[in-house]
Amino acid sequence: MSDSNPVRCRFAPAPSGFLHVGGARTALFNWLFARHHGGVFVLRVEDTDADRVTDEAVQVLERSLRWLGLDWDEGPEVGGLHGPYRQTERYDVYRKVGEQLAAGGHAYRCYCTPEELEARRKEALARGSAPGYDGRCRRLTDTERAAFEAEGRPWALRFAIPEGRDVEFDDLVKGPSRFASDSLRDFIVVRSDGSPTYLLASGVDDIRMGMTHVIRGEDLLPSTPRQLLLFESLGAEPPRYAHLPLILGPDRAKLSKRHGAVAVEWFREHGYLPDAVVNYLALLGWSPGGDRELFSRQELVEAFDLSHVSHHPAVFDAQKLEWMNGQYLRQLSDEDLAVRLVDVLADAGEPADIRVVRQAAPLVKERMQTLDRAPELLRFLFRDDVPLDERARAAVEKVGAEYLTEAADRLEALGTWTAPAIAGALDELVQARGLNRTKGWQPVRAAVTGTTVSPPLPESLALLGRERTVARLRRAAA
RNA sequence: GCCCCCAUCGUCCAGCGGCCCAGGAUUCCACCCUUUCAAGGUGGCGACACGGGUUCGAAUCCCGUUGGGGGCACCA
Numbered sequence: 001m002s003d004s005n006p007v008r009c010r011f012a013p014a015p016s017g018f019l020h021v022g023g024a025r026t027a028l029f030n031w032l033f034a035r036h037h038g039g040v041f042v043l044r045v046e047d048t049d050a051d052r053v054t055d056e057a058v059q060v061l062e063r064s065l066r067w068l069g070l071d072w073d074e075g076p077e078v079g080g081l082h083g084p085y086r087q088t089e090r091y092d093v094y095r096k097v098g099e100q101l102a103a104g105g106h107a108y109r110c111y112c113t114p115e116e117l118e119a120r121r122k123e124a125l126a127r128g129s130a131p132g133y134d135g136r137c138r139r140l141t142d143t144e145r146a147a148f149e150a151e152g153r154p155w156a157l158r159f160a161i162p163e164g165r166d167v168e169f170d171d172l173v174k175g176p177s178r179f180a181s182d183s184l185r186d187f188i189v190v191r192s193d194g195s196p197t198y199l200l201a202s203g204v205d206d207i208r209m210g211m212t213h214v215i216r217g218e219d220l221l222p223s224t225p226r227q228l229l230l231f232e233s234l235g236a237e238p239p240r241y242a243h244l245p246l247i248l249g250p251d252r253a254k255l256s257k258r259h260g261a262v263a264v265e266w267f268r269e270h271g272y273l274p275d276a277v278v279n280y281l282a283l284l285g286w287s288p289g290g291d292r293e294l295f296s297r298q299e300l301v302e303a304f305d306l307s308h309v310s311h312h313p314a315v316f317d318a319q320k321l322e323w324m325n326g327q328y329l330r331q332l333s334d335e336d337l338a339v340r341l342v343d344v345l346a347d348a349g350e351p352a353d354i355r356v357v358r359q360a361a362p363l364v365k366e367r368m369q370t371l372d373r374a375p376e377l378l379r380f381l382f383r384d385d386v387p388l389d390e391r392a393r394a395a396v397e398k399v400g401a402e403y404l405t406e407a408a409d410r411l412e413a414l415g416t417w418t419a420p421a422i423a424g425a426l427d428e429l430v431q432a433r434g435l436n437r438t439k440g441w442q443p444v445r446a447a448v449t450g451t452t453v454s455p456p457l458p459e460s461l462a463l464l465g466r467e468r469t470v471a472r473l474r475r476a477a478a
Numbered sequence: 479g480c481c482c483c484c485a486u487c488g489u490c491c492a493g494c495g496g497c498c499c500a501g502g503a504u505u506c507c508a509c510c511c512u513u514u515c516a517a518g519g520u521g522g523c524g525a526c527a528c529g530g531g532u533u534c535g536a537a538u539c540c541c542g543u544u545g546g547g548g549g550c551a552c553c554a
Contacts, residue, residue, distance in 0.1 A: 013554085114549090117551080125479085131480090133551090174482095174484095178482095180481080180498095182549090183482090183550090199554090204554080218484095220529075220554085222482065223554090246547070248546095248547075283491070284490070285491095289492070290492065291491085292502090293504040313546085313548085314489090315490075317489050319504065322504095323503085326516095367515065392531090423513085455514095457513085459486050
């Protein structure tokens with residue numbers, strides 16, 4: 001952008017109780033764009049649908065955004081020069097604009113009730129014709145109008161789409177776009193209860209809050225010409241628009257709850273790292289060109305560019321996100337990983353000593369795609385009542401009690417309790433029996449950890465301690 | 479039904495007229511490494527939707543067909 005005014009863009013969600021990955025991606029692209037240009041990123045809460053939005057939903061939204069590391073410069077709580085940033089607190093603004101539109105002849109009172117509109121829509125659909133508003137109240141005669149008013153009929157304010165116009169704009173990702181105004185239907189701007197609708201509130205706020213760029217999902221592309229017409233009738237200078245391709249589920253329909261995990265909160269709770277989620281989302285519908293896939297936040301900010309946003313929808317690939325999360329997990333320092341593991345373990349009901357976890361961290365780092373796998377991998381360290389699962393029992397029975405007793409004896413007699421020493425003792429046992437490590441170590445693993453899958457055995461035993469190791473071997477032998 | 483958007487491996491991307499009988503990643507399979515499981519390494523399967531043009535030359539440009547997506551609410 002060569003514009004001299006600083007970039008201002010926003011994420012303007014309707015809080016629904018959770019932040020959807022599609023919303024998160026939109027927020028991320030706005031944030032990247034703002035940060036790349038040294039601009040301002042605004043959070044605006046679009047809560048005009050009063051019966052659906054709750055304070056708690058707003059909390060969850062903000063928590064998810066913060067978790068992702070998408071900080072905003074203006075918004076609810078943090079404030080800013082263009083507040084308030086919750087639309088329910090801005091109704092006087094919208095009401096005045098509504099009056100201005102009506103006074104200028106750009107909007108008219110529509111007396112159709114929601115029921116009537118619904119019935120007509122269904123009828124139109126059944127007939128196979130366009131379901132939109134037919135414009136009947138726009139053509140009301142003075143006497144008809146007077147009759148409705150006398151009747152005390154409630155009315156909504158409807159924007160009058162000018163006829164025979166071409167609305168043109170240059171979308172920053174789609175390129176030049178044109179809509180014929182005749183394909184647009186008159187839309188409600190103020191509901192009969194006085195509240196504004198999306199088209200009005202969002203448009204007015206984009207102007208009032210000085211937005212230079214509106215980056216949003218492609219599902220809103222058709223609302224752009226309507227808002228442009230609205231701005232024109234208000235004499236306002238419109239922002240630039242950029243419409244992002246949608247994120248789809250495996251069935252190629254718009255990603256939604258029924259596709260499974262789509263809430264950012266879910267990924268937080270299931271052991272995903274925000275950096276991994278951000279990296280994955282950034283590459284969903286955008287690419288800096290080339291084959292690289294792992295980018296730090298700073299690198300993303302530096303490389304971000306609207307012109308490289310793809311034009312077609314992208315299917316959300318949970319497996320690839322998992323892989324990427326594993327990559328980020330492995331990049332963590334042992335200390336960093338340990339701190340996170342303590343939280344995860346506590347949540348899983350395995351309160352753990354940070355000193356032990358610190359030593360366990362390198363043992364599990366390569367064995368997890370997500371943090372929430374840690375409890376099952378490390379449980380044997382934190383509780384002594386480890387029941388043997390089916391496979392573990394089979395492994396133990398295969399070698400018999402006497403084998404485990406000898407293992408216990410040898411380990412008990414060991415001079416130093418270190419991983420190499422333990423490995424040495426186990427190897428001696430294995431050799432004496434003419435076994436190999438795979439066959440000879442597995443029963444020990446099974447007896448001590450209760451499973452046939454665990455972190456490396458000598459290191460695990462070293463961490464567990466001699467006493468507990470020996471006790472478990474003897475108990476399994478009994 | 480009408481309006482709009484789009485089209486490269488199953489999936490995400492690279493490619494922006496010759497470097498491409500198409501490259502990377504993920505998934506899946508095999509092998510190597512190996513104390514289990516992983517991680518890592520190597521290799522393999524796998525795509526330019528179709529038809530017309532334009533051009534010396536097309537995955538790249540144009541048109542059409544087909545296919546996919548979105549929208550057409552007193553939801554946002």
